[in-house]
Amino acid sequence: MLTTPQPSATTAAAPLAEADRPLSVRGLTVAYHHKPVLWDVDYSAPAGGPIAIVGPNGAGKSTFIRAVLGLVPRLSGEVRVFGRPVERQRRAIGYVPQRSSVDWDFPASALDVVAMGLYGRIGWLRPVRNRHREQALAHLDQVGMAEFAGRQIGQLSGGQQQRVFLARALAQDARLYFMDEPFAGVDAATERAIAKVLAELDRQGRTVVCVHHDLQTAPDYFRHVLLLNGRVVAAGPMETTFTVANLQVAYGGLLAAELAATAATA
Amino acid sequence: MTLAEVFDVLLFRAGFNTAVVLAGAAMLGAGAGLIGVFVLLRRRALVSDAISHATLPGVALGFLAAVGLGLDGRNLPILLVGAASTGILGILAVQWIRDRTRLPEDAAIGTVLSVFFGAGIVLLSHIQTLAVGGQAGLDTFLIGQAAAMSRADALLIGGAAALVVLIALAAFKEFALVCFDPDFAGAGGWRVGRIDLVMLALLLAVVVIGLKTVGLILIIALVIVPPVAARFWTERLNRMALAAALFGAASGYLGAAASALLPRLPAGGVIVLVAGALFVVSLLFAPARGVLAGAVRRLRFRMAIARRQGLLAVAGGEAIADPIARLVLRRNGLIDRQDRPTESGRTAAAAARREQRLWRRYRADYPTDAIADREWSLAPIDAVLPADLVAELERRVAAS
Structure with missing residues (x-):
């Protein structure tokens, strides 16, 4: 550790009404068995502009998202989405899990998977109808994948699979999106498609909270950043928070030269 | 046995009783194949083995309870309730060991499966020494015996299997979602635990009602083999489910027919052999994924x-x-x-x-x-x- 940085202001200048705040996390602590992964995380996401979660491997970035969504148990902490407990805001939330989290040999077409994003609105025990398939196809088209609708998902490239996951999240029609490394290991066309979707969601006033690995591109795609390393290192607007000093603390002084170069160009 | 006799059985003309038994066995196969699709895709194949073996002590306890109540020890509903009870205990034991210790699930399954099965064998041996009637039929629960089934038994089995099929079809979309991506389902507010529980309950139902026909050692095969065979034919879940149900139904139907024609033939073995033959044909010749x-x-x-x-x-x-x-x-x-x-x-x-x-x-x-x-x-x-x-x-x- 080089210095103890001052955490930047966690909110934009104008204070937000609780109901307008997309995400508000207080005192979040998560552990696997007896090993704590996240300690006392307080974070309040601003409305407007996609948010990157950045930090080294094992910093708890994915765990943060999974704990917010209730996929791993919270030892302590409160999570509110648009002013209400996250459990009561499921329809307002969209999710893009890591691509490696499912078995792609599953007997389903790209369209079948995108239609899963509509299940929440279709409701319990009701079948998927043709109009739902048409909606799903429109979302596939949004990510440039309409021509692959009938393809078995295992026969898609990694980037195409990622775009299928993105289209499924779009089908959820959510106000707040969580994405877990959507840019990891994708081709250039997919990266363009994801960037386009991020911009489109932002334009529609939807908030995206996205785990992002690539420090080089973080300032290009995101307006805000949450720097994590077991705890909140810093959070705030990209320009004032994505600094060499903060990154060095988050990454424990590793890769200092490289980080300096990255931040300098940001 | 003449060819005419064979056709009479296959075409439901060998008496009403045989027809009911055949229909019941076919419906059981359809239910097993359909729920098996989800068991397989959720990677629960081993759990179903634990369930089936854990039913044996329940069968024995059911027999003792029936005799204690002054009924016929072979009263099927009581035996099946007993089987379901210890089957549930078996699942709970596996889940408890998996969640509370650092043992992997397969080790928990192996332990629970053998201990429950051992308990069942001991209880059955004890029952053989009792001075009551009806013990002779109990060993059919191990390897199955379709021909010995009464009309009421066959109706119970077929009706319960039809119910399993209906519930699985109604919850098809939810099952598919949880099997493919439980995290996405959970994030979207679906109660993944409860959907899993319904799947497990249907599996338990199929195992329990299949005990009499297929036997507890081989019922797992009727759950797993048809969907595995079906997977070779298609890349779509609904077609896979349809094929698995048809394969299961064909296995149950042909196995029960063979058992009706040759009463000394164990129905469970024949049913599983038919399923196995369908699997081999699928593995070799299916156009989608065959070898x-x-x-x-x-x-x-x-x-x-x-x-x-x-x-x-x-x-x-x-x-x-x-x-x-x-x-x-x-x-x-x-x-x-x-x-x-x-x-x-x-x-x-x-x-x-x-x-x-x-x-x-x-x-x-x-x-x-x-x-x-x-x-x-x-x-x-x-x-x-x-x-x-x-x-x-x-x-x-x-x-x-």
């Missing part, structure tokens, strides 16, 4: 590569090094016996050369698109890329 279809596809691909390499050699005026390429070109009349290109061979070689140059140009000039669009391997460029782009590439190749 033979895969071999043919690989061979075609290999020959297409060889043809292309051979033609490129011809175009460059070189000798064709690959013996397979020579064979393919000769068979297609593209070269003669002295390996000299024929008229059509020269045309094809020129076309192959053009393809190669255009694709190279494309990959050099549009690297990101070329990587994103990996469909090009052997397809003709005119069929893959738009005509104006091909024309542009032609100009660039000619200019270079």
Whole structure:
């Protein structure tokens, strides 16, 4: 550790009404068995502009998202989405899990998977109808994948699979999106498609909270950043928070030269 | 046994009782195959083995309870309630060990399965020494016995299996969601734990009602083998579910028919053999994912590569090094016996050369698109890329 940085202001200048705040996390602590992964995380996401979660491997970035969504148990902490407990805001939330989290040999077409994003609105025990398939196809088209609708998902490239996951999240029609490394290991066309979707969601006033690995591109795609390393290192607007000093603390002084170069160009 | 007798049984003409037993066994197979699809996709195949073995002590306890109540020890509903009870205990034991210790699930399953089965065997031996009637029928729960089934038993089994099918069809979308991506389901507010519980309950129901027909050792096969066989035929879940239900129904039906014709034949064994035969046929011959279809596809691909390499050699005026390429070109009349290109061979070689140059140009000039669009391997460029782009590439190749 080089210095103890001052955490930047966690909110934009104008204070937000609780109901307008997309995400508000207080005192979040998560552990696997007896090993704590996240300690006392307080974070309040601003409305407007996609948010990157950045930090080294094992910093708890994915765990943060999974704990917010209730996929791993919270030892302590409160999570509110648009002013209400996250459990009561499921329809307002969209999710893009890591691509490696499912078995792609599953007997389903790209369209079948995108239609899963509509299940929440279709409701319990009701079948998927043709109009739902048409909606799903429109979302596939949004990510440039309409021509692959009938393809078995295992026969898609990694980037195409990622775009299928993105289209499924779009089908959820959510106000707040969580994405877990959507840019990891994708081709250039997919990266363009994801960037386009991020911009489109932002334009529609939807908030995206996205785990992002690539420090080089973080300032290009995101307006805000949450720097994590077991705890909140810093959070705030990209320009004032994505600094060499903060990154060095988050990454424990590793890769200092490289980080300096990255931040300098940001 | 004459052929006429065989047809009478198969066509439901060998008496009402046999017809009911056959229909019940077919419905049981359909239910087992359908729920098996989700058991397989949720990776719960081993759990179902634990459940089936854990039912044995329940069968024995059910017998003792029935006798204690002054009923016939072979009263099927009581036996099945007993079986379901210890089956549930078995599941709970596996889950408790998995969640509270660091043992992996397969170790928990192996332990629970053998301990419950051992307890059942001990209880059954004890029952054989009792001075009550009806023990003789109990060992049919191990390997199954369709012919001995009464009409009431068959109706109970068929009706319960039909209920399992209905519930699984109603919750098809929810089951599919949880099997494919439980995290996404959980994030979207679906109660993954409860949906899993319904799946497990249906599995338990199939195992318990299948005890009498198939027997507890082999019921797991009727749950797992039909969906595994069905997977070879299709890449779609609904078609896989349909095929698995049909395979299961055929297995149950044919097995019960064999048991009706040859009462000494164990129905469970025959049912599983039919399912096994369907599996072998699927594994070898299914066009979607079968072994033979895969071999043919690989061979075609290999020959297409060889043809292309051979033609490129011809175009460059070189000798064709690959013996397979020579064979393919000769068979297609593209070269003669002295390996000299024929008229059509020269045309094809020129076309192959053009393809190669255009694709190279494309990959050099549009690297990101070329990587994103990996469909090009052997397809003709005119069929893959738009005509104006091909024309542009032609100009660039000619200019270079």
